[in-house]
Amino acid sequence: MAMTEQEHPLNNDVFKRFRALVYRECGINLTDHKRAMFSSRLQKRLSHLGLTSFQDYYDLVVGGHSxxxxxxxxxxxxxxQTEFFREPHHFTFLRERVLPELAVDKTVRIWSTACSSGEEPYSIAMTLSDAIASPSTWNCRILASDISTRMLAKAATGQYSYEKINSLSSDLVRRHFLLGKGNHRELVKIKPHIANMAVFRRINLMDDRYPIKSLLDVIFCRNVMIYFDRETQAKVLARLSRYLKPGGYLFIGHSETMQGISDAFHYVAPTIYRKQE
Ligand SMILES: C[S@@+](CC[C@H](N)C(=O)[O-])C[C@H]1O[C@@H](n2cnc3c(N)ncnc32)[C@H](O)[C@@H]1O
Structure with a gap:
């Protein structure tokens, strides 16, 4: 039988409880029109756990020991959802504007704050690797984090389906990807010189402080704030600014805005901001 909402109906009261929980824990604003998505995505999980109602599932989620x-x-x-070199002007800006500014110290620290399955941090690593003439003389660190342990585990494998690299130039693919052979020919893998530049950690942007010691030159916070309401966006941006060097850059997603939300940054170019010096 196909999984349908009917199998485990989700009534309004229980949905409201989940909505408050999700908002509190990860800032995602589950508006009413997300109810069907929420219900359909979790049907399988309830069945897998042998639960008969969403209320039982709620009790399990909040009452567990961990x-x-x-x-x-x-x-x-x-x-x-993500892709390699999504919103390519950020990578051009990184290469043409940011890296030359850092060439004296030869140190660059970048944080991809909602890295999903890893395409974003690996695109950053490929940009650094291609732009820096002698990468071994630089100190490059890319922190890649997400709230989703499942996505982080996938990102850490560095393995993708071939179609993910369809739009990349063959030169770039040759330099930075290993192509699968035989039974694995539908798969590609990030080469070690790129994979080794990224460190993956679980970080919830809702946390009061982040486990980061050195200030960053660039923060990518792209296509995650759209799921937060304005109040949460303001809090997250205020926190992020504490981890950025004065003059450091913040990149946001194309449908996100800073207008009226944060004055810690000034506008540089569309979706590119700089922390006040
Ligand atoms: C649409 S993806 C964006 C991926 C990438 N930044 C991009 O622009 O292509 C959104 C990611 O945000 C993550 N996310 C959602 N809430 C989060 C939170 N509170 N803290 C950290 N990551 C979160 C999700 O797990 C998901 O991987």
């Missing part, structure tokens, strides 16, 4: 089921639930409902 955050494990909460983490699993967030994995089910988060939107993880």
């Amino acid at each position: 955050d494990a089921e909460l983490t699993t639930m967030l994995d089910y409902i988060s939107t993880n």
